[in-house]
Amino acid sequence: MLDVSRVHRRYATVHAVNDLSFHVAEGEIFALLGPNGAGKSTLLRMLVGITRPDSGTIGWRRDGGTVDRLPAGEIGYLPEERGLYLDQPLLAVLEYFGLLRGLTRADARAAAAAWLDRLDLGARRSEKVGSLSKGNQQKVQFAAAVLHRPRFVILDEPFSGLDPLNQELFLGLVRDLRDAGTTVLFSAHQMSLVERLADRLFVMQHGREVLSGTIPDVRTRWGGGRRVVLQVEQGDDATLAALRTLPAVLAVARQDDGAIAITVAADAPIGPLLAQCATRVAIVDVRTEQPSLHDVYITTVGAATVAAAAA
Amino acid sequence: MSTPQTRRSDAPEIGRWTQTRRIAAWEFNRFVKWRQQLIGIVVMVVVGMVSSLVTTMVQKAKSATVRVAVVNDGALGFALPAVEGVTWVPGRYADAAAARTGVMDDSVAGALLVRDGASATVVVRKRAAWTGRVESTLTTARRAAQFAALPVPDGAKAQLMVPFAVEVTTVTRRDGSSDLGTRLVAGAILLAGLLVLFNGFASLFAGITGEKQQRITEQIVAIVAPQTWMDGKILGLVGAAFVGTALFGLTGTGLLLLLPRLLGKDGIALPPLPSDVGTLLVVAAVTVLGVLMWFAFMAAIAATIDDPNSSPRSALLLVPMLPLGLAFTLLSRPDTTVAQVLSVFPLTSMAVLPVRLLLTSVPWWEPALAVVLLAVSAWAFRRAAGTIFAVGILMHGKEPSWRETLRWIRS
Numbered sequence: 001m002l003d004v005s006r007v008h009r010r011y012a013t014v015h016a017v018n019d020l021s022f023h024v025a026e027g028e029i030f031a032l033l034g035p036n037g038a039g040k041s042t043l044l045r046m047l048v049g050i051t052r053p054d055s056g057t058i059g060w061r062r063d064g065g066t067v068d069r070l071p072a073g074e075i076g077y078l079p080e081e082r083g084l085y086l087d088q089p090l091l092a093v094l095e096y097f098g099l100l101r102g103l104t105r106a107d108a109r110a111a112a113a114a115w116l117d118r119l120d121l122g123a124r125r126s127e128k129v130g131s132l133s134k135g136n137q138q139k140v141q142f143a144a145a146v147l148h149r150p151r152f153v154i155l156d157e158p159f160s161g162l163d164p165l166n167q168e169l170f171l172g173l174v175r176d177l178r179d180a181g182t183t184v185l186f187s188a189h190q191m192s193l194v195e196r197l198a199d200r201l202f203v204m205q206h207g208r209e210v211l212s213g214t215i216p217d218v219r220t221r222w223g224g225g226r227r228v229v230l231q232v233e234q235g236d237d238a239t240l241a242a243l244r245t246l247p248a249v250l251a252v253a254r255q256d257d258g259a260i261a262i263t264v265a266a267d268a269p270i271g272p273l274l275a276q277c278a279t280r281v282a283i284v285d286v287r288t289e290q291p292s293l294h295d296v297y298i299t300t301v302g303a304a305t306v307a308a309a310a311a
Numbered sequence: 312m313s314t315p316q317t318r319r320s321d322a323p324e325i326g327r328w329t330q331t332r333r334i335a336a337w338e339f340n341r342f343v344k345w346r347q348q349l350i351g352i353v354v355m356v357v358v359g360m361v362s363s364l365v366t367t368m369v370q371k372a373k374s375a376t377v378r379v380a381v382v383n384d385g386a387l388g389f390a391l392p393a394v395e396g397v398t399w400v401p402g403r404y405a406d407a408a409a410a411r412t413g414v415m416d417d418s419v420a421g422a423l424l425v426r427d428g429a430s431a432t433v434v435v436r437k438r439a440a441w442t443g444r445v446e447s448t449l450t451t452a453r454r455a456a457q458f459a460a461l462p463v464p465d466g467a468k469a470q471l472m473v474p475f476a477v478e479v480t481t482v483t484r485r486d487g488s489s490d491l492g493t494r495l496v497a498g499a500i501l502l503a504g505l506l507v508l509f510n511g512f513a514s515l516f517a518g519i520t521g522e523k524q525q526r527i528t529e530q531i532v533a534i535v536a537p538q539t540w541m542d543g544k545i546l547g548l549v550g551a552a553f554v555g556t557a558l559f560g561l562t563g564t565g566l567l568l569l570l571p572r573l574l575g576k577d578g579i580a581l582p583p584l585p586s587d588v589g590t591l592l593v594v595a596a597v598t599v600l601g602v603l604m605w606f607a608f609m610a611a612i613a614a615t616i617d618d619p620n621s622s623p624r625s626a627l628l629l630v631p632m633l634p635l636g637l638a639f640t641l642l643s644r645p646d647t648t649v650a651q652v653l654s655v656f657p658l659t660s661m662a663v664l665p666v667r668l669l670l671t672s673v674p675w676w677e678p679a680l681a682v683v684l685l686a687v688s689a690w691a692f693r694r695a696a697g698t699i700f701a702v703g704i705l706m707h708g709k710e711p712s713w714r715e716t717l718r719w720i721r722s
Binding site for chain 1: 324325329330333334337341522525526527528529530531532533534535
């Protein structure tokens, strides 16, 4: 649905977005990750047409062809900069955004009322936005971005500033959007939420791509292997050294709780390894762990930062 | 719970004019607060009635009479004339020193110390309104005494006192008659335009800088083109300012017409209907175009302001005052070359051309040129403002320099 090809955007001496290319398929949830200043918001502003790339192309597939900007009624945008008309009633504000997106007045009002009910704010529809808590204002802003049921929605940091309960609420809202046929592209720093929500992710640093792919693919390619954690009766340094010599073992380390964490290649069979370990140490319990997205992010973005500093 | 279903986004794409109209309606409703307008009108009516009542009471009330001592009144050479609010007390004090003492201890409100038939000193502890009346009344009495003493027959004296009669009639119709209605309506249009201008600037600044401060701008420009947003804002805020001005204008006119009758005075006569439609159309055109041009100009300035509370650029609200002030200085000399140039110059024509149309003869090409130049300027300001707006509205925490702003316009 969206093709970004070799897009470049520069501000003064800073390459905010540097030769980026990626594709977002229709109906998927696509996560855009990266540290502060990586160029995510600059990229998102180009996608919604607020700014233009210096070079490269942004193409949206529509009606069998490709356009460089989606019509207002087909795209939704929740910017990182949060803000609403604080002196206006909730219903009126949402209705206004619906009207600007091309809804009729009746449709805009109906959609606004439905969203306020969905967000448990229906009883407060006549109150001014300024009377709401920050979290509730964020809910209203989310509704303003999606009440016209866009084909594609861009959410810049939708979870920032939300408590865990509201984070769960937003997770559900985004999934519902996807289930209703909307393609979602969002940026976030909460790796655990990204892991639960995204179909694919794209990590950028200093305006460039660091890694991309589906969550399992990313774990496999950049996770540095699976971990086998052994709860043992006793494991001295000599035991650890012996485990390091086993085939398929990439690394061995002792954890704070005394357990031994063995990193193995992602496709290595666990059975033979456990059998060999059992000959060297008394195993009380065993479990395997996938590398978390957090680990992958820290490893890859950290490496990119070191490389950039060295360059 | 599920996501609210409204429609799929396969409806026709929203047009630019539709967006402009919806933005204009939103801005209009944001800034026309009917309840506050109603309260303002009630306050205006109450203040108007109270001030009229007080004025009537003041006019009816007679000033308290003060006692003023007179020393050496025999030197005047004519009888002491009666002065409103003053009771003369001659002969109470023998000399000036005694009279001054009397004034100091408040035995009398003042003392008239006559030196001769042409001069005197008034001694008071505080300046009072009656002192002016004393001077003018004594002058008149002295002239009357000298005139009466002239060796001229009484009939000739009466003839000498008749003033020369001059009646001023302004001819505005081809048949030589006066069109007071056109002059009044044209003046009202110009006044309304100026009121709309100054009434709307505050809303314009609040509307644009407020959205920047509330961080709303990014959402809006993701939906509409900055030029569309600006066009909608200008139209909506001009409309809001017009409604506010019209409501207060109608209330004020109603008060002017009704209050005298309510207070038992003669009512103000209604002017005749205007007949010079051409002049009124020209005045209306330059007023509307002038308002739009200045709103576009001020919107562009507002788009570069980060914080209206601390920005020195807020003072630029006063810029339109300069050409308008200049126009008022030309009221006494509307037929000069400078006035003619300023009546077609776009920044001043809104104020100067109507003045010239009302006060002097204007060639046909002058209004035509003024309207064309003003329309072109309004369009150019709107376009430049849209460009500045597009870049400036997303700048937070700093204001662009004038050099940057000019670069944006050129680019």
